[in-house]
Amino acid sequence: MSARIIDGKAIAEDIRAQAARAVATLKTVHGIEPGIAVVLVGEDPASQVYVRNKDAAVKEAGMRSFQHTLDAATSQDDLLALIARLNADPAVHGILVQLPLPEQIHTNAVIAAIDPAKDVDGFHIINAGLLATGQAALVPCTPTGCAILAERALGDITGLEVVVVGRSNIVGRPAAQLFLNRNCTVTMAHSRTRDLPAVCRRADILIAAVGRKEMIRGDWIKPGACVIDVGITRVPREDGKTRLVGDVAFDEAKEVAGAITPVPGGVGRMTVAMLLVNTITAACRAAGIEPPDIG
Numbered sequence: 277m278s279a280r281i282i283d284g285k286a287i288a289e290d291i292r293a294q295a296a297r298a299v300a301t302l303k304t305v306h307g308i309e310p311g312i313a314v315v316l317v318g319e320d321p322a323s324q325v326y327v328r329n330k331d332a333a334v335k336e337a338g339m340r341s342f343q344h345t346l347d348a349a350t351s352q353d354d355l356l357a358l359i360a361r362l363n364a365d366p367a368v369h370g371i372l373v374q375l376p377l378p379e380q381i382h383t384n385a386v387i388a389a390i391d392p393a394k395d396v397d398g399f400h401i402i403n404a405g406l407l408a409t410g411q412a413a414l415v416p417c418t419p420t421g422c423a424i425l426a427e428r429a430l431g432d433i434t435g436l437e438v439v440v441v442g443r444s445n446i447v448g449r450p451a452a453q454l455f456l457n458r459n460c461t462v463t464m465a466h467s468r469t470r471d472l473p474a475v476c477r478r479a480d481i482l483i484a485a486v487g488r489k490e491m492i493r494g495d496w497i498k499p500g501a502c503v504i505d506v507g508i509t510r511v512p513r514e515d516g517k518t519r520l521v522g523d524v525a526f527d528e529a530k531e532v533a534g535a536i537t538p539v540p541g542g543v544g545r546m547t548v549a550m551l552l553v554n555t556i557t558a559a560c561r562a563a564g565i566e567p568p569d570i571g
């Protein structure tokens with residue numbers, strides 16, 4: 277049996293189209309133009325690509341994009357001063373500081389300085405705490421994208437066993453809370469988990485977010501399971517070019533799983549789509565309007 281391939285690109289395009297329609301309505305009915313400030317410090321090539329993609333998607337959806345590109349040697353104080361200006365700017369509904377940051381800057385201090393109402397990454401401890409207590413929050417984009425992909429593949433996910441492999445603040449931890457809020461039975465696994473393959477084999481939905489290429493093998497997967505691969509590692513190809521691979525050994529896994537996301541073309545596209553949704557949500561809340569239901 278070969279798994280159904282979950283088309284993250286098509287699902288992300290659908291969400292981007294819904295976002296664009298919501299933005300058009302906000303403009304014409306309420307006179308609101310959602311705006312996001314994206315801050316990049318330094319010249320990390322992968323971050324430059326991500327920021328470019330975010331900028332293009334924001335503009336395509338009809339929103340305002342404010343780009344701030346700072347030198348790699350920027351001090352923490354200068355970055356915090358920029359964030360204070362963005363917090364105070366009513367045209368800016370969302371603020372995203374691209375990670376990782378250069379080593380002279382403390383990531384947690386920067387995240388803490390962002391107004392939680394504008395924290396479209398959902399990384400601020402206020403938003404993390406709201407999510408963890410089942411309250412309305414701005415939720416990190418990648419885990420929300422994972423949940424939407426799983427729901428599009430399976431329909432109702434109530435009561436299913438979810439195993440999240442990886443405990444990062446950006447993906448693993450919020451993913452576990454998010455699936456718990458959607459009434460799943462959640463196990464968090466990580467590098468110290470005993471008999472990780474056996475734990476993974478319990479999963480109806482397996483979220484792979486470890487950042488280790490092809491670590492999760494075909495025989496770690498329960499037959500028919502839904503596999504969501506968050507990993508993206510660039511590896512050399514024989515022709516001297518490079519290709520992207522996930523945390524899951526795709527060729528093995530697709531023979532066992534019921535549905536699986538490819539890399540690329542799976543979760544990656546969803547992150548940008550959910551950023552648009554979070555920015556619309558933040559803009560609506562700032563104006564006291566009920567945010568549209570996009571997903």
Ligand code: GUN
Nearest residue numbers: 372373374375376397446
């Ligand atoms: N770096 C890798 N993923 C992300 C993300 O989702 N948001 C930000 N700000 N930086 C990242």
